[in-house]
Amino acid sequence: MEAGPGAPVEGVPGLDRLPAGPTLLVGRRAELAALRAAAARPAEGRSPVLVLAGRPGSGRTTLAARFAVTVAADYPDGVLFARLSAPDGGRVPPARTARRLLEQLGADGAGVPLPGAVEDGRDEPACVALREALAGRKVLLVLDDVRDAGQVWPLLADEPGCLVLATTAGPLTGIEDIDPVILGGLDRQASGELLGDLVGGTRISCDPVGGADLAEACASRPAALRLMAGWLRSNPKLAVTDAARELARAVREADGKPDGKAAGPGTGTGTGTAAGAAAGPGTGPGTEQVAGQAPGKGPVAGGKEAPAKEAPAEDAPTEGKAGRRPADGARAGRGRRPAAKAGKQTADGGGKPVAAADAPVAGTPTVGTPAAGPKAGPPTDPTAWVKPGPGPAEPVPVPDNDPLIGAFTLLYGTLPPAQARLLRALTLAPAQTADLRTASALVGCPAPEAATMLAALAERELLGEEAPAADGTLRYRVPGRLYPRLVRLREHEDRPAEIELARARLLERLVRLTEAARALLDPAGGAGPDPLPGPLRLRSADQARQWLLGERDVLLGAVADAIGQGDLDGSAGRLVTALLRSLPLTGAAAPADLYQLHELVLTVAERHGKPRRAAAALLNLGDLQAAAGSWEQAGGHYRAALEHARSADDEPLCARALEGAAGCHRALGDAVRAADWYGRALGLRQSMGDQAAEARLLARVAEAHTAQRRFDEAEREYRASLSVLRRLGDERGQQAVGAALAELRERLDAGW
Structure with a gap:
């Protein structure tokens, strides 16, 4: 018997991100040895990929964490961890995973790319940035609960010094030269x-x-x-x-x-x-099935199979050769090829799985022969690493x-009824992760009582332990293997009104916590809400900052869930506002998170027919895209904002949108369109009597004229801007415009 994932290896960052897992790990020596041997093999070209496959409850996540601890010293640049599916079976796009991994690598908020037009594929900005950041580093990436190869291959860097370990419930057809280590009983x-x-x-x-x-x-x-x-x-x-x-x-x-x-x-x-x-x-979404075992076969233990009750599914893994299936009465371990052959994963020209392993016999671990990297040197084209494969995998049902x-x-x-009710309610928690703060809100009980019930459920193995929060608060997660059953129990036993009330209490609790964190980080920004009870309270600015950053995914998930369902827009809107005020105060707010929040504001505004708020959200989205240098996308947001502002008859918002679109044309080198849009914004500002904006826009129009070599018009606009600035008494502005005018005259004297 071995201890579970231990203390972080000195000097290797990131091991504290791994799931805590059970205290003790028994067996699995053969599988660990196979993973270590595969990791030690020399690799060329891209990051080698190891796959650990097993049905839910086989201990694949625990074993992956244990393996990461044992080899961490070989990866001094750190260990990165990400889950690639939600307990409800939702598939996490690779771009979202890449953004979180970039943050774990230490990229500041400004360096994390914004969402692209698509979130799948190697060309998505976040995936490109991750691969560039991994160059020259020795990093171990642990990707838990992978649904399909399309989630992994965009993350693979041209860096053989890195290693990727993926856990999955089924074969990852599509990535070449990987053989799974399959967990049986x-x-x-x-x-x-x-x-x-x-x-x-x-x-x-x-x-x-x-x-x-x-x-x-x-x-x-x-x-x-x-x-x-x-x-x-x-x-x-x-x-x-x-x-x-x-x-x-x-x-x-x-x-x-x-x-x-x-x-x-x-x-x-x-x-x-x-x-x-x-x-x-178990046929609903979010359920799972054993890796490498055909549906309808009972669990294998001691060389015996339970009676088959269901017909094999159409996509059941095959044995040995493509198109062959195990005979109905076949015994695991009899008449089979060696595990290294049965576990081989490739794809034919149509992208269909060629082979997968059958369920291993308990007591005889089935271990593939993992390969570390391509067999014949680095490919010239990265797409050579991936063969055409199936689309995103559907959740596999648990019989x-x-x-x-x-x-x-x-x-x-x-x-007890109270614990059963809490366990069902935790399926409403964002990412199915909770602590005493969120759990007490979901069931409406005191925090100490919620903490006691959470500990009791974890002690009964019904909850998994997550890494504690920054202030030491214990955190728990509903295991994905139990989530579908708990959802059905909740729908069967809890009334819709009770469920809605629990969700509303959770959102209001998160609003109060976020506002309390904002008040601690910025005391001059106004008083926070009434103090929460002692066990729930954030007590210092540092604790507030750590809580906001540590719970960021939970907070964003809560907002997205609420707005997606559309019945608690009021509470969700208050939480969005609180986050937009609080996250920038941490000094590490990722533009991608702010972008997501403004998108949610836009969704609610359009749903409720509020064009002024929709225009403001679009302007904020445009500003974020412009700051990231995505000028075409920013221009699209500004033009959409202009339409909403016009429908609301809001001249300031119209002028702001016109000026933003003009700036995008200017950055793209289109001086003609820039002059046109700046001119339209100028006319609107003049009609509003906004002289400061008028002076600024006159200078912008002059710059656009200069780029078109229309020097007389440019000089006239500069002079007009100076005249307005003198009326305003803006000496600093006069110096800047005067310098631009002097430079223009020098160019004219030089014979431009």
């Missing part, structure tokens, strides 16, 4: 050690046969074993053999009731309707006869 000894450590006492050692039966019923998968250990701790009078029998019953009943209302076990614990709903059919679902069904039925 634990061996018998490791399963017994894990159960003994989690259950405690002599219950396992005194009943080794019952422990072996329970491990086999769980397919020896760590997550299912941990859930059943929690169930045994909740039922101290039950024998281990009872646990195996009740798990088998829960699996059978869930598989036999397509309406999702499985009856509870007959041991007196009672799962009832709630547990039955948790064990409903109802999965022991993980049965174990969750049993354990959920033992929860």
